[in-house]
Amino acid sequence: MFAKPIAVNKLILQLIVIMNNTTLKKISEMLGLSISTVSRALKNHPDISDKTKLRVTELANALDYEPNANAVHLRTSKNNLFGLLVPTVANFFYDSFIAAVEEECRKSNYSLMILQSGDEPAIELENIKLCRQNRISGLFACITSQTVDLDPYLKLNGLDIPVIFFDKVPDDNTCNKVCVADAVSATIAANTILKNKKKKVVALFGNRNLSITKKRLAAFDIAINRKIKTTVLYANSTAEAEELTTQSLIENPDTLFCMSDEILAGAMKAVQRARLLVPKDISVISISNGFIPKLYFPEITYVETSGYKLGKLAFSSMMACLAGSTFVQELTIESVLVKGGSI
Amino acid sequence: MFAKPIAVNKLILQLIVIMNNTTLKKISEMLGLSISTVSRALKNHPDISDKTKLRVTELANALDYEPNANAVHLRTSKNNLFGLLVPTVANFFYDSFIAAVEEECRKSNYSLMILQSGDEPAIELENIKLCRQNRISGLFACITSQTVDLDPYLKLNGLDIPVIFFDKVPDDNTCNKVCVADAVSATIAANTILKNKKKKVVALFGNRNLSITKKRLAAFDIAINRKIKTTVLYANSTAEAEELTTQSLIENPDTLFCMSDEILAGAMKAVQRARLLVPKDISVISISNGFIPKLYFPEITYVETSGYKLGKLAFSSMMACLAGSTFVQELTIESVLVKGGSI
DNA sequence: CTGAAAGCGCTAACAC
DNA sequence: GTGTTAGCGCTTTCAG
Numbered sequence: 001m002f003a004k005p006i007a008v009n010k011l012i013l014q015l016i017v018i019m020n021n022t023t024l025k026k027i028s029e030m031l032g033l034s035i036s037t038v039s040r041a042l043k044n045h046p047d048i049s050d051k052t053k054l055r056v057t058e059l060a061n062a063l064d065y066e067p068n069a070n071a072v073h074l075r076t077s078k079n080n081l082f083g084l085l086v087p088t089v090a091n092f093f094y095d096s097f098i099a100a101v102e103e104e105c106r107k108s109n110y111s112l113m114i115l116q117s118g119d120e121p122a123i124e125l126e127n128i129k130l131c132r133q134n135r136i137s138g139l140f141a142c143i144t145s146q147t148v149d150l151d152p153y154l155k156l157n158g159l160d161i162p163v164i165f166f167d168k169v170p171d172d173n174t175c176n177k178v179c180v181a182d183a184v185s186a187t188i189a190a191n192t193i194l195k196n197k198k199k200k201v202v203a204l205f206g207n208r209n210l211s212i213t214k215k216r217l218a219a220f221d222i223a224i225n226r227k228i229k230t231t232v233l234y235a236n237s238t239a240e241a242e243e244l245t246t247q248s249l250i251e252n253p254d255t256l257f258c259m260s261d262e263i264l265a266g267a268m269k270a271v272q273r274a275r276l277l278v279p280k281d282i283s284v285i286s287i288s289n290g291f292i293p294k295l296y297f298p299e300i301t302y303v304e305t306s307g308y309k310l311g312k313l314a315f316s317s318m319m320a321c322l323a324g325s326t327f328v329q330e331l332t333i334e335s336v337l338v339k340g341g342s343i
Numbered sequence: 344m345f346a347k348p349i350a351v352n353k354l355i356l357q358l359i360v361i362m363n364n365t366t367l368k369k370i371s372e373m374l375g376l377s378i379s380t381v382s383r384a385l386k387n388h389p390d391i392s393d394k395t396k397l398r399v400t401e402l403a404n405a406l407d408y409e410p411n412a413n414a415v416h417l418r419t420s421k422n423n424l425f426g427l428l429v430p431t432v433a434n435f436f437y438d439s440f441i442a443a444v445e446e447e448c449r450k451s452n453y454s455l456m457i458l459q460s461g462d463e464p465a466i467e468l469e470n471i472k473l474c475r476q477n478r479i480s481g482l483f484a485c486i487t488s489q490t491v492d493l494d495p496y497l498k499l500n501g502l503d504i505p506v507i508f509f510d511k512v513p514d515d516n517t518c519n520k521v522c523v524a525d526a527v528s529a530t531i532a533a534n535t536i537l538k539n540k541k542k543k544v545v546a547l548f549g550n551r552n553l554s555i556t557k558k559r560l561a562a563f564d565i566a567i568n569r570k571i572k573t574t575v576l577y578a579n580s581t582a583e584a585e586e587l588t589t590q591s592l593i594e595n596p597d598t599l600f601c602m603s604d605e606i607l608a609g610a611m612k613a614v615q616r617a618r619l620l621v622p623k624d625i626s627v628i629s630i631s632n633g634f635i636p637k638l639y640f641p642e643i644t645y646v647e648t649s650g651y652k653l654g655k656l657a658f659s660s661m662m663a664c665l666a667g668s669t670f671v672q673e674l675t676i677e678s679v680l681v682k683g684g685s686i
Numbered sequence: 687c688t689g690a691a692a693g694c695g696c697t698a699a700c701a702c
Numbered sequence: 703g704t705g706t707t708a709g710c711g712c713t714t715t716c717a718g
Contacts, residue, residue: 074710297615
């Protein structure tokens, strides 16, 4: 075999580089430098001469070099990755939560791995496993409605991976949680009803086994305190809410209270079906993320439980944990009354 | 230094393992096996004896071993990761698209990295870079409304990383795209209006610079073919749609056509404000993802442009590319008319 | 049936 | 100012 002229070797090298991904090694070979010099040059390390830095960065740019995140993470054992578990992303509460978390992640140079459980514990478990395999730095989790075994989550904590539960949180009080202020929201709504001198309210709640339902109902009850006639109904879906509302309208209530957006959507359909004018014929007030109430005219008055704000809070709580805070806490976002024209 | 009894060594080893993450090395040391044997045992390799397999898997389970995804990916140079770029996840079209893609990813053992651009080209660029660093296997991309430079995307293709554009796609026809059938949808809506013998329609479109607007308008115009009186209006937001609709109602149209959910939401607010009964006083028909139309009574008749279906289509298109198909194509999802009671 | 060894791409302590 | 070296955790020939 004859020795090939250097020029040809260089060309071959160049071709190889173009074909595959650029690596430090390839850059170093092309420049006749060591890998570490190239690495440092790219990081603008003070040890490296300006001349070398220039040569390196120019070639790196020309070859569109991007560091291999897997290699960096493996080496530094820092992943800058958060996991985020939701029942589904296709939901106007969760999607705004996700939007907020993603925004913050980008600002803080974290990546986000978003996983859907479909509200199934088996998939939830799979997803937690995936998170562990990816060596996430922390997890934002909304448990499924049937989750009983918290062990997989607690194990993460054991591995020094903070878990911030949001929205649907376990009762266990050794966990970090961020929630909407269920009790306060319901209280504000109830007080608004009383202040407006309403006399006969139909209060629509969700599945009565859900803790969110229990909390909101309890607070609502206390605030109303039997001062006015109240009919409490439980709907498991938007369709059921519509049906129950339609039935309850026979008794001519003067106010409809809806504990959530799903319920509100059903209730408003019933109101439209009955051709009632809001607020003349009937007043409406809801607890809501804010999107649905603004679809109607007049806009529905609601107590805001913002997924977006909750996301921001969850993120800051996560950062606090990562910064070493071992103080387990349950945080809530402030509830504010957003006035529409429906009461 | 004295040699320590084996029992103590084992205990120390065990402690170390508990403190940190379990690795193949640690398992192999505890069992007196080589790393490769442990690796193979865990993969149920036929070479390994059942006895060894049992010992290994038992310890691995006890220690909650999960393979380090970064190491696996680095070693195998297979990431099983897709990137997904959207303006925002907090949108009822994109969130259902994402839900569909995520579902399929899970089934096919892929992970998904979801990034929001906030409709800003600068962030879009950052996100593409992130994708490259993570050595994604493919990208689902919805470009920002101001994206002019397609080069970053084309470079991915150069690296054998397929890019499937969806929803907001570039004009360039060397790209793989999946879209809703804009023209067909608008045609179906127009024909439905004609078939119902409507005479005076107000057609509400979005920003007239958007290609989606142009396509839908052109097809709508052709289908209507000046057979009936048509007023075309352009709204840049839900609020503007409401305002324009309110003004247009003065002329007593018998039908409202809305080219999208954002427009529909505004138009319906105007209808409610004017206390018009649908469909007695006015008919309504829309192009929609399906969520908003079902909030009203009667439900709005719409031509479905499903984000969910688009997601499924995008995924299968991605898999085709990965399987080696170099056939660049623009796919569309079928448009179906979903009948409500609004026309 | 099991082990040794190389190497994926990168960082960082240590040498010179 | 630059190079050498070891090693992150894993897979996978190749030997035995």
